Amino acid sequence: MDELTLQFEKRKTDHIQISMDPRSQAGGFSLLDQVQIIPEAIPDFNFEEVSLETQTLNHTFSAPFFISSMTAGHKDSLLVNQKLAALSERKNILMGVGSQRRELTDADALKEWANIRRSSPKAKLVGNLGISQLIQFGPEAVQKLADQLQACAFFIHVNALQECLQKEGTPNFRGSWKTLEVLCQKLNVPVVVKEVGCGFSQKTLERLKSIGVYAVDVAGLGGTHWGRVETLRFSQDQSGFKIGQQFDNWGISTLESLLNAKKANVNYQIWASGGIRSGVDIFKCLSLNAKLVGLAQPWMQAFSAQPKSLGIQSSSAVDHDENLNQVYDRLAQELRIAMFCAGTINVNDINLEKVKIHEDFK
Ligand SMILES: Cc1cc2nc3c(=O)[nH]c(=O)nc-3n(C[C@H](O)[C@H](O)[C@H](O)COP(=O)(O)O)c2cc1C
Numbered sequence: 001m002d003e004l005t006l007q008f009e010k011r012k013t014d015h016i017q018i019s020m021d022p023r024s025q026a027g028g029f030s031l032l033d034q035v036q037i038i039p040e041a042i043p044d045f046n047f048e049e050v051s052l053e054t055q056t057l058n059h060t061f062s063a064p065f066f067i068s069s070m071t072a073g074h075k076d077s078l079l080v081n082q083k084l085a086a087l088s089e090r091k092n093i094l095m096g097v098g099s100q101r102r103e104l105t106d107a108d109a110l111k112e113w114a115n116i117r118r119s120s121p122k123a124k125l126v127g128n129l130g131i132s133q134l135i136q137f138g139p140e141a142v143q144k145l146a147d148q149l150q151a152c153a154f155f156i157h158v159n160a161l162q163e164c165l166q167k168e169g170t171p172n173f174r175g176s177w178k179t180l181e182v183l184c185q186k187l188n189v190p191v192v193v194k195e196v197g198c199g200f201s202q203k204t205l206e207r208l209k210s211i212g213v214y215a216v217d218v219a220g221l222g223g224t225h226w227g228r229v230e231t232l233r234f235s236q237d238q239s240g241f242k243i244g245q246q247f248d249n250w251g252i253s254t255l256e257s258l259l260n261a262k263k264a265n266v267n268y269q270i271w272a273s274g275g276i277r278s279g280v281d282i283f284k285c286l287s288l289n290a291k292l293v294g295l296a297q298p299w300m301q302a303f304s305a306q307p308k309s310l311g312i313q314s315s316s317a318v319d320h321d322e323n324l325n326q327v328y329d330r331l332a333q334e335l336r337i338a339m340f341c342a343g344t345i346n347v348n349d350i351n352l353e354k355v356k357i358h359e360d361f362k
Contacts, residue, residue, distance in 0.1 A: 015071050016080070018232045019224050019297050020304060026197070026248075030222020030275035031255035034358040035284045040343025050336045051346050056269065056291055057152050057190065059124060062092040063332055064347050065282050068219075068273050068294035069096030069128040069155055069194070078112050080303060085116050087299075087324045088123040094292065096126045096155050096194075100145045101133050113149060126192065127151040131158050131180070132170045139183045146189050153190045153214065156180065161198055161251075162226035165244045167233065181211040190214030196226045197274050199252030202260040208268070215269035217294060218261065220254030222275025224297045227251075258288040259361060279334025283342070286350040295331070302327055 018024050054064040067084055071077055081097065088095035102109040117125075127146045134142060134156055146154050163171035184191045192215040193208065199220030208216055231244025252260070254274040261270045272285035273294030282293045302323035344350050 014233075015229060016077075016300060016303075018229050019300060021232060024224055024228045024232060025297070026221050026223065026225040026228065026251070026275065028222070029249060029251075029253055030220065030281070031253040031361070032222070032275070032281050032284050034255060034361055035287070036356045037280070037283055037287070037338060037342050038354055038356055039341055043340055043343040043345075045345050047336070047340045049345055050339045052332060052335060052339075054292065054347050057094070057124070059152070061094060061124070061292075063328075063335070064286060064291070065276075065293045065295060065331055065335075066094035067096060067299050068217075068296035069098050069126070069157065070296050070300060071098035078116075080300075081112075082116050082119065083303075083320050083324060084299060085120040085123045085125065086321065087328065088125065089120040090321075091325075091328050092124075093328070094124050094126060094152075096294065097128050097149065097151075099128050099130055099133075099157070100149070101129065103145060103148070104129075104133065104137055104141060110148060117150060124152050125149055127154040127189075129154070129156060130163075130170075131156055131176050132163060132172045134183060135172060135175050135179050136170075139179070139186045142183060143187055146187065151189055153192055154187060155192050155194050155217070156183070157194050157196055159196045159198075159226060161247055162196060162230055165227055165230035165240070165247065167230075167240070169230075177207070177211070180213075184212035192217055192271065194271075194273075195219035195251075195257075197221060197224050198226070198250060199254065199257035199274065200260060201252060202264050205261050205264040205266055209264070209266060213268050215271050215291070216261070216266070217271035217273055217292075218254060218257035219294070220257035220272075220274035221249070221251030222254045223273075223277070224275075225249075225251070254285070255288070255357075255361060258285065258290065259357075262289060279331050279336070280338050282331065282335050283338040283350060284355060286347060287352055287355040289352075298327055298331075299324065 052063040054061045127149050163169040191213050194217035200218050227247040227250050234240035269291045271292045272290035276295045285293045342354050
């Protein structure tokens with residue numbers, strides 16, 4: 001086993017490894033199965049004419065999907081981040097880096113990212129910090145992180161449940177709204193607010209209209225669930241495990257979060273994530289007004305020792321670049337087929353008229 005796979009497999013109790021455990025997934029809760037794409041029996045163009053190109057953040061990306069933020073906080077994440085940034089550059093897709101919390105206080109972490117930036121100078125990277133660290137360290141610290149990363153935007157993640165259940169959590173949110181508003185005014189790159197798998201209510205999305213965010217990534221219930229991940233870090237006889245279990249399905253589904261954004265008539269871009277596992281899911285989110293669609297855990301699977309068991313065809317656990325390429329190619333191909341069979345030649349043609357939503361959710 002190569003060094004990276006070995007490192008990955010050894011880390012049975014940390015975030016990355018636990019996110020591979022099916023128990024960390026709120027599978028079936030995204031409710032995207034309540035959306036049906038309406039087939040177009042006679043598309044009037046060729047399959048090869050279907051274009052996935054997507055414009056946002058003053059850039060044309062190869063596809064409307066991206067690598068959602070995954071932990072950079074761990075000191076062994078360097079190789080994973082290097083591979084993901086290289087994928088972002090190779091395939092011309094957006095990448096959210098994981099929380100940059102460690103970079104606020106650790107000079108080595110800063111150096112690591114400077115190296116990654118040097119090896120993937122064209123990758124389109126979005127910075128990332130939790131709201132409680134934003135409150136603690138202030139907007140100037142975020143500006144420094146964005147500059148060092150040469151970020152094209154900055155994610156602020158809101159993760160109330162995770163902070164409460166995490167052993168090392170800091171559930172200090174007093175002042176969040178005011179601090180976010182100041183950050184939106186001061187930061188010289190666009191601010192994107194994201195959840196981490198628990199979604200957004202209509203009321204919160206409405207309130208976000210007044211503070212100047214560029215986008216909100218709903219990161220709804222349906223995929224990696226951070227209540228579950230933190231719970232699984234405890235052993236079953238610990239009280240943290242029992243408390244955490246009560247919150248296993250906490251959150252607002254990805255479907256309902258997207259519909260909440262529609263009801264809130266938002267004046268910022270909506271990005272979707274949380275349980276997106278196929279090109280068909282991506283099509284459904286685009287039809288519900290998402291500009292970009294993010295996936296986290298599926299990219300991480302490319303680093304597993306048994307990629308085959310996760311649907312990646314590569315015979316080798318070692319060729320992580322090839323495994324990552326295969327994840328990209330599969331998603332792109334599924335999305336292209338869905339677009340062709342629904343009669344949509346460009347991503348901008350995908351809208352609510354292309355789907356039927358179950359009565360209960362209209
Ligand atoms: C291993 C792992 C690490 C993550 N670390 C972060 C993080 O540092 N910051 C963040 O905003 N979200 C983080 N997330 C949350 C994801 O960005 C995403 O919102 C969530 O996992 C739902 O997407 P998924 O169902 O496709 O995994 C992480 C997810 C995974 C799987």
